Amino acid sequence: MLIFYAGNKSQDSGIAEMEELAVPHNIKISNITCDSFKISWDMDSKSKDRITHYFIDLNKKENKNSNKFKHKDVPTKLVAKAVPLPMTVRGHWFLSPRTEYTVAVQTASKQVDGDYVVSEWSEIIEFCTADYSKVHLTQLLEKAEVIAGRMLKLSVFYRNQHKEYFDYIREHHGNAMQPSVKDNSGSHGSPISGKLEGIFFSCNTEFNTGKPPQDSPYGRYRFEIAAEKLFNPNTNLYFGDFYCMYTAYHYVILVIAPVGSPGDEFCKQRLPQLNIKDNKFLTCDEEDGVMVYHHAQDVILEVIYTDPVDLSLGTVAEITGHQLMSLSTANAKKDPSCKTCNISVGR
Secondary structure (H helix, E strand, O other): OEEEOOOOOOOOOOEEEOOOOOOOEEEEEEOOOOOEEEEEEEOOHHHHHHOOEEEEEEEEHHHOOOOOOOOOOOOOEEEEEOOOOOEEEEOOOOOOOOOEEEEEEEEEEEOOOOOEEEOOOOOOEEEEOOOOOHHHHHHHHHHHHHHOOOEEEEOEEEEEEOHHHHHHHHHHOOOEEOOEEOOOOEOOOOOOOOOOEEEEEEOOOOOOOOOOOOOEOOOOEEEEEEHHHOOOOOEEEEEEEEEOOOOOOOEEEEEEEEOOOHHHHHHHHHOOEEOOOOOOOEEEEEEOOEEEEEEEOOOEEEEEEOOOEEHHHOEEEEOOOOEOHHHOOOOOEOOOOOOOOOOOOOO
16 A cells, blocks of 8 residues: 655655665556556565565656655655565555646665665656546446436537638538547546547537527637537447536537448547437437437537548538637636546546
8 A cells, every 4th residue: 555755755754765676777667657656676686574664656757856855835745565566556645637647656675664765766667647538438328327417409510610621611612511639628538649640520409499509609600510410320429528617518529430430440449339219418319210309408418520521511600609719618728626527537
């Protein structure tokens, strides 16, 4: 079990240095997850029988030049009983997903009076924690399901942009909108941020009209496409993220990928897959020979479609409402204090 040690080396009389204790070297980090890793090292055998504890100094990479024992804000000095290596280091309170860290190790021998004799520090090495796994995303999914609300009908997906965007697509991309890499909005540990390529669409409707809202954060021109052209039995649906931006309303990111496409293969390995006919967020089912679509009322859905989309499949027109830039989620940071949309493995 790991515990804190937040003492100051120059002031703590309970720690002394003796060269004969083995100094760890050739440190290896393995089995890295978003909130844990395994660490091992080599050391001379001459004093192994005297080693009772390991001291592990773990810091975010930008703090690697700070004093070893100076941890007034967040203690990162870990003390562990000497156990067989590799040793697992785990804890959501000091490890965040997708974050670079530095680590160094000391060996220590606890004396009968409670003082420690310690070795010199090892070399400092760097590593980066992993993204959320499917297990963590499933925890987010379950939290999102709680607040999704009842389902409303929809008939179109839509994408707002500036007029220049659509002109550029027509002139330089043969009329087809191309997937681009998702930005870093949402959960810090999301495996799709900065990696998945797709085209962002909205699908929420206004309660009183059943149609898309006339306002948008993303531009005054809107591409609308019939829902069945993007979402149908030949596509798979995945849960991507759940977050908020210090606001009362929450966002759910979903991914629609044509079956067998590169985007589908990417998501299949990393994201929880949803039943397109039966889930709490976005459904597609057949009624009397017609495809019928529903979306969750109480969350804002951000839908990523992973293949190119030709403008000829829909229409582009100017909206009559306002461009609400304050509602944009471009590179938006998730509120780490929200109890509704956070899980206990970092943010």
